[in-house]
Amino acid sequence: MTNYTSSELLTINAARLLRDGDVVFVGVGLPNLACNLARRTHTPQLVMIYEAGVIGAQPSRLPLSIGDPTLVSGATSVCSMYDIFAFYLQRGNVDVGFLGGAQIDRFCNINATVIGEYANPKVRLPGSGGSMEIAAWANRCYIITPHQKRRFPEKVHFRTSAGFLGGRAERQAAGLRGSGPQAVVTDLGILEPDENGELTLTALHPGKTVEQVRENTGWDIKVAANIRTTPPPSETELRILREELDPDRIYLK
Amino acid sequence: MDKRKPLSTAIAEHIHPGDTIYAAGFTHLIPFAAGHEIIRQGINDLVLARATPDLVYDQIIAAGLARKVIFSYMGNPGVGSLRAARAAIERGDLEWEEYSHFGMISRLQAGATGLPFMPMNPTAADDLTQANPQYRTVTDPYSGKAVPVVPALQPDVAIIHVQRADASGNAHIWGIIGEQKEAAFAAQRVILTTEEIVDESVIRSDPNRTLIPGFIVDAVCHVPYCAHPSYTQGYYDRDNAFYLAWDQISADPDRLQSWLDEWVYGVKDRAEYWEKLGPEVHQRLKVKSKLSMPVEYGDY
Numbered sequence: 001m002t003n004y005t006s007s008e009l010l011t012i013n014a015a016r017l018l019r020d021g022d023v024v025f026v027g028v029g030l031p032n033l034a035c036n037l038a039r040r041t042h043t044p045q046l047v048m049i050y051e052a053g054v055i056g057a058q059p060s061r062l063p064l065s066i067g068d069p070t071l072v073s074g075a076t077s078v079c080s081m082y083d084i085f086a087f088y089l090q091r092g093n094v095d096v097g098f099l100g101g102a103q104i105d106r107f108c109n110i111n112a113t114v115i116g117e118y119a120n121p122k123v124r125l126p127g128s129g130g131s132m133e134i135a136a137w138a139n140r141c142y143i144i145t146p147h148q149k150r151r152f153p154e155k156v157h158f159r160t161s162a163g164f165l166g167g168r169a170e171r172q173a174a175g176l177r178g179s180g181p182q183a184v185v186t187d188l189g190i191l192e193p194d195e196n197g198e199l200t201l202t203a204l205h206p207g208k209t210v211e212q213v214r215e216n217t218g219w220d221i222k223v224a225a226n227i228r229t230t231p232p233p234s235e236t237e238l239r240i241l242r243e244e245l246d247p248d249r250i251y252l253k
Numbered sequence: 254m255d256k257r258k259p260l261s262t263a264i265a266e267h268i269h270p271g272d273t274i275y276a277a278g279f280t281h282l283i284p285f286a287a288g289h290e291i292i293r294q295g296i297n298d299l300v301l302a303r304a305t306p307d308l309v310y311d312q313i314i315a316a317g318l319a320r321k322v323i324f325s326y327m328g329n330p331g332v333g334s335l336r337a338a339r340a341a342i343e344r345g346d347l348e349w350e351e352y353s354h355f356g357m358i359s360r361l362q363a364g365a366t367g368l369p370f371m372p373m374n375p376t377a378a379d380d381l382t383q384a385n386p387q388y389r390t391v392t393d394p395y396s397g398k399a400v401p402v403v404p405a406l407q408p409d410v411a412i413i414h415v416q417r418a419d420a421s422g423n424a425h426i427w428g429i430i431g432e433q434k435e436a437a438f439a440a441q442r443v444i445l446t447t448e449e450i451v452d453e454s455v456i457r458s459d460p461n462r463t464l465i466p467g468f469i470v471d472a473v474c475h476v477p478y479c480a481h482p483s484y485t486q487g488y489y490d491r492d493n494a495f496y497l498a499w500d501q502i503s504a505d506p507d508r509l510q511s512w513l514d515e516w517v518y519g520v521k522d523r524a525e526y527w528e529k530l531g532p533e534v535h536q537r538l539k540v541k542s543k544l545s546m547p548v549e550y551g552d553y
Contacts, residue, residue: 028331051354052279052429064493065330067280069486072428073543081279081304081432082362085355090374113351118384124339126328128381129305132353136376162377174377175398 004233006146006187007252008241009205011037012233013185014098014144022095023047023088025134026057028066029251030144031098033241036062040240047076049094051130053084062246085130089137092177097138099131099181103156104143106219107197108163108181110135111156118158128160135161136176147186147216154219164197171197188213190230194222203228255420256473260446261522263472264290267442271320272409273300275361275440276309279431280330280491283483284414284446285309286476286523292316293518302408304357304432305330308482308499311337312517314347315509321348323406325357332496336503351385353378356403358432363405364439370402411440413465414479416488417455418447422470425455425462428486434464443469446476448488459548478527481538489538 004012007030014034018024020043026035036059039046049055052067056076063070072078079087088094101112102125112131116122135141145151163181164171171180184191190203200222201213210223246252258266268274268291276284288309291299295318301310302323307330313319315337327335341347352360359371372391382388382401390399413433418424422445426433437443445465450473456463479485482492482499502512520526527535 052281053431054429064332064496065280065491067330067429067431068491069281069428069484069540072486078427078429080430080434081354081358082435085358090355113381118380120345121343124327124342126326126334127324127351128353128378129326129328130354132376132378132381133355136378137374159378159380165377171377175375176377177374 002232002235002238004238005252008233008238009187010144010185011241011252012237013190013205013230014142015041015237017142017183017185018043018046018096021045023049023093024096025089025094025098025130025138026050027098027100028063032063033245033251034098034144036245037237037240040244041237049084049088051081051084053079053081055079055088062250064250085133089133092137092139094138095140097134097141099135099141099143099161100145101131101160103151103153104145104184105152105156105163106154106199107165107167108143108184108193108199109156109159109165110143110161110163111158112160113158115157131161135163135178135180137178139178141178141181143181143184145184145186147188147213149216149218152217164193168193168195168197188216198222200224201227203230205230206232256422256467256470257420257450258472258474260286260290260474260476261294263444263474264294264296267444267471268296268410270296271298273302274410274412275302275408275436276412277303277431277433277436278414278480278483279305279429280483281429281431282414282426282433282480282485283307283309284412284479285481285483286479286526287412287444287446288313289517289523289526292318292513302406304354306335306338308335308496311335311499311503312513314338314341315503316513319347321350323350325352325354329496329500332500336500337509350387351381352403353381356388358435360403360406361432361435361439363403364407365435366438368405370404372400372402375401406439408436408440410442410444411436412444412446413437414446414485415465416447416485417449417451418445418473419451419453419456419467420473421453421467422465422473423453423456423463423467424465424470425459426464427462430464437465437469442471444472444474445470446474446479448477448479448485450475476523479523481527481530487540490540492534492538
């Protein structure tokens, strides 16, 4: 069996969720690697846009920040931040958003703001950035995160961005244009919302078990009856990641 | 009108204790030299507004000159926390007012266009809109639905770094244009820093690239390498190694103060700072040329 790391597994499984022609709001780090991998494999027509205001980026090196100059040179277009959020995201021109955060809960709401009380935070996290609007307005959202109990509480301390709130009906009633989170990719498997918006284990990566998922989730997680096993990372996917995209292993720790 | 003056003079004339300042630029063109001059002059009680406070505000906060920060993403981009700002908040020493990126730049958009507030579509992320009473709702007079709004932000001073400007402050910017234009139009006073001062004819050769007209600018300061460790598209690269190093420097308050002593208080101006960085850093941040195709305006 081929050896691969957790971050490689996360990135490859995230890349597989993208469809050719998708317009993706790309986040820095693993989402950026996942999008570049997808563009080099099954989605050559992927359009990558960045919240800094870059549309159709073709980065020739791996950007450390979301505002790197390599995103600009050779891009299709560059616009202001107001324009990227208003004309592109709010108007409904973004198919996919990637989100991350310190905590994700049973209904896929995300906390990237504080641990503890908002007014007297125990840990002050960076905050929303663009995620509040991406979660609400992108057609589909995906989340990439390591599977750890502290990251998966039953209820987040602070709802930075909306998943399904208290259930799918509640999100629908709020009148948000995007259809919300579609999948959470972890290093153990894939969680998808059920008809009520509750995260359910639908796939395991090779060699991982339901018990491991239960031990590392902060609530009694539902398990799909017809649980799948994800195909292992292919030689091609690993080669592109290791040799072309992150040879210095900045993100693939 | 020739508005050129040294950066130290422009800061002394236009930034006062208690002011709300907006040093613009999303990762690109962040006016670090101006932040360092504010620290050297010890202008205190400042309200620091920026979508992404970045290292420039972490340093002003570490120097003890900030009363409050207004922001939408308080991190070291691609690296982690802004440690000085985060520690000040966790200690209870720094007030904060928080938005999402779109909320923050909608405030500037309203401020820049002279409107009282800006409407946005709902996000249902109500914890923040409840924690920050500046988020309100109005009734859409056409549909009767509730619409979230944020109030105009009109900072006392905006500091904008650009690639090139003429002596009266007509400025060309390219690359990531973030919220520079919005910040400049929203502010009461505008300090422009520029990599190059060019003749008015250079500006007039490409008017579509002029984001900021001179008549809203109060001071024009010629400050090459003003943005380091941020970058200026086409002029020098982002110093990612320094952004990574800052995570270590700022983890230790004593080490951070020593850094300020050496690199801010210990140098006279940006020219001395750049010289002190040395030839290896200069070489590492050099950028290969990639010109755009010229456009035909036509001679009418």
